[in-house]
Amino acid sequence: MSDPAALSLAAAAQALRARHISSSELVDACVARIARWQPRINAFISVEQHPPNEGVPLAHKDMFYRRGRVSNCGSKIRRGWIAQETSTALSRLDTAGMPQIGTLNMVEFAFGPTGHNEHWGDCRNPWNPDYITGGSSSGSGAAVAARLVFGALGSDTGGSVRIPAAACGVTGLKTTWGRVSRHGAMPLSHSLDTIGPLARSAEDCALILAAIAGFDTKDPVSSREAAGDYVLAKKKLRVALSSDWIERHAEPEVAAAVLAAARDLGATLIEVEPPDFDTLSAHCIIVMQAEASAQHALWMRERPGDYSSAVRSRLESGFAVPAAAYLEVLRLRAAWLERFCSTTLAEADLYLLPAMNARVPTLEQTGPRGGADMPALLAELTRLTRWVNYLGVPALVVPCGFDSRGLPIGLQLVGRPFAEATLLAAGHAFQHETDWHCRAPAERWI
């Protein structure tokens, strides 16, 4: 076998079961790649070369707690903090034969969409290190794309799984609110926070989700909805989309790739009016800012200077959100969800759109010296992801092409609550017909 790290998670698991390869060989292959890539992309925070459990190695955003281990949460404030409990998601992965070989870089407290981090260093896109990975699960996107691990957990409160998946050219699943227990995962906004996998394919995401989904007595809002086995059954799907809107609002290379991918899905396509992305996104921001600020109130009072200026600014805004506005958008949430399902999805199983309207921007464009266009660029990054968190529905991002600069383009599929199996089946069918997910960044960057 040339490089075991090049296998998919599904293929590696199969090779392990057939005893064609050992767990330590898989770990060694990943560790060797990490040593080559880390200086260039800064995806890892820590590496565990001898995990206690056997299986296919994963690594996770540095916000999933493991008893006795450090979880820095991408911050200065929690640098060196040692967890007292292990998160439910990590425990379930341990049991399922997916040991953890490291912790991954992330945006400070998961509160930002680009992958910049002034405390731990910016994470860089393995397709071209001048460009962002997307965030907040920046290391998860970069590590999976560079084939440093077979999969990773991320969290998604406003797009933090889907944006790095799109920017790094991997598959990412934002789960239904409540589908995966959040016990032992750093909170940001409890009404919006979700946990989901980033991996090389929909099939690999399905394996991770099958391990972590399901009710947990330690997370009272986790759903009692039965967790499926996420079998990737073939089924003729009906997919809604708004082609005119995509052509008018997305950059031309993005629109062309996404509309071509729609045709490659092999589904019945149905044209619909787009959801009110901007209103739903504005509601998401109100909820996120208010809840994140409440979560951080103590540290914001006692040590505001220990936050980066970008994250401190986002948290300051939350203290000015009127309580009535916060509660009103939460009251409206059920009605907006029902409208989406009864209109946009009235005749369809899924809704299709780009993960991002814009092509992947550079680190400089979106960083502290980004200039006057930077706020608009940041807003555009999350314009098509936040509305999904407000509704609480699941969404899958799969790579669907590359732009003229060689950076990935992501396709997003959105489903009804608990429709993860349908999303993964659609992604798997697409990846059966295309090879975008099989492409890996060249090592010429390292």
Added chain:
Amino acid sequence: MTAAKQWNNETIETMLAVQGIRLAPGRAEKIANALNAATVSGSLPLEFESDPTGYALALERCKAK
């Protein structure tokens, strides 16, 4: 709801100060501008009796049949 349009630097600084939050320089004006532009959509019909906990039930109702 349409947010009232009277937010300014002083009201923002005061509102955050009573919560114990010291604003970074230049932030009050940005927050005031954002609040003045903010709206909460009133376009959807909403029963007087509805409350945020109804969302969990809506997730169940909206599942694929």
